[in-house]
Amino acid sequence: MPDDSPLIQSLRTAVAAAPADVPLRLHLAELLLDAGQSDAAVAEAAVALQHAPGDAQARDLMARAMGAPQQPVPRQGAFDWQAAQEQVGDVVPPRFVEAPVRADGQDDPGDAEAWDVETPGGVRLADVGGMQDVKDRLEAAFLAPLRNPELRKLYGKSLRGGLLLYGPPGCGKTFIARAVAGELGAAFLSVSVNDVLDMWIGNSERNMHEIFETARRQAPCVVFLDELDALGAKRSRTAHSGMRNTVNQLLTELDGIDSAANEGVFVLAATNVPWDVDIALRRPGRLDRTILVLPPDGPAREAILRYHLRDRPIENVDLGKLVKATDGLSGADLAHVCEAAAERALLDSARTGTVRLIGMKDLLAAAKDVVPSTEPWFASARNVAMFANQGGMYDDLVAYLKKRRKL
């Protein structure tokens, strides 16, 4: 209910977490009744009566709720808390910091942030500069079918499964995944696989299951599994015994993707090292479509540079020229270039005693100094492209390496 008071909202959350708690539910019903929401009060009283059929308080409340008018009744002489609360709402800090309540009623295991559901509204695909290839492929492989249920029906099962973004570090995989969620108007549940594994050692299967359960409740929802390789990489490195189970749990959840329960749940994953991802996860119907996210192209670099320079004191910056001088740099590298240029201008100002703005020569010098952080990645990708391109899985990568004369 949009106009529920914060207290009613909190109680609703608490009741959802402890559905069998009759006094708690009656407390909620009482408040709903006071707020004039007698229908909602009836519904809560009914559930309470299911749990405790003989409960006198529940019966009494039910009777009152059934007979009450569906209007807020300002009680004579009573202090209007609601109005008072609204009046001081923005001067008085909230009394409690809202903690996410886990819907299964279990105690919070600590940092529950790993699967906070975000509502979309932030980034859209239009905010992703350039990368037209990636956008087109996302549109065809993911967005169009999701937006259009008819199309989904037409293609039936061939559209189930999820999408894996891969590529060198710092080139926008996470950023693009967020944009996809924004585009769909879907909730976005971002999960770092490393967190799933590390935070609650021994609990990772349950965590994995709960992530998907949360997503099913929030549908339409995009589940974004970042650092997917953590599952495979750790398994081979430490022979972690629980890892197999975690992978299996993920497989189970993914295989449920086209069942009715998973309607509206979409899976995106990202990794720098797709060759470390368990091959079972890449089978048809699972994370079977891949999109390569390469270092930003010209328009993307322009967007990124513009963003990082937006609050800095600059003068006469020729973005076109800078874009040309930064070919091959990742998003993270570009951020570093802007940082380094600012530092240069600052040191200069300190030395000469006259303040000067950041100019082209600072930026170009910084761009010349930075070593593309994607180079080690391309070195290992090259081997994979040459020796392990089974089934043409890495054809995009091969094409890029050839074009860049790295193969």
Ligand SMILES: Nc1ncnc2c1ncn2[C@@H]1O[C@H](COP(=O)(O)OP(=O)(O)OP(=O)(O)O)[C@@H](O)[C@H]1O
């Ligand atoms: N095409 C783009 N348009 C605008 N900004 C971009 C673009 N690509 C990357 N960026 C910027 O670069 C930053 C780094 O990208 P991001 O964190 O998504 O990379 P990543 O591929 O997920 O890296 P990692 O592999 O390290 O997780 C983002 O925060 C974003 O601001």
Ligand SMILES: [Mg+2]
């Ligand atoms: Mg990332």
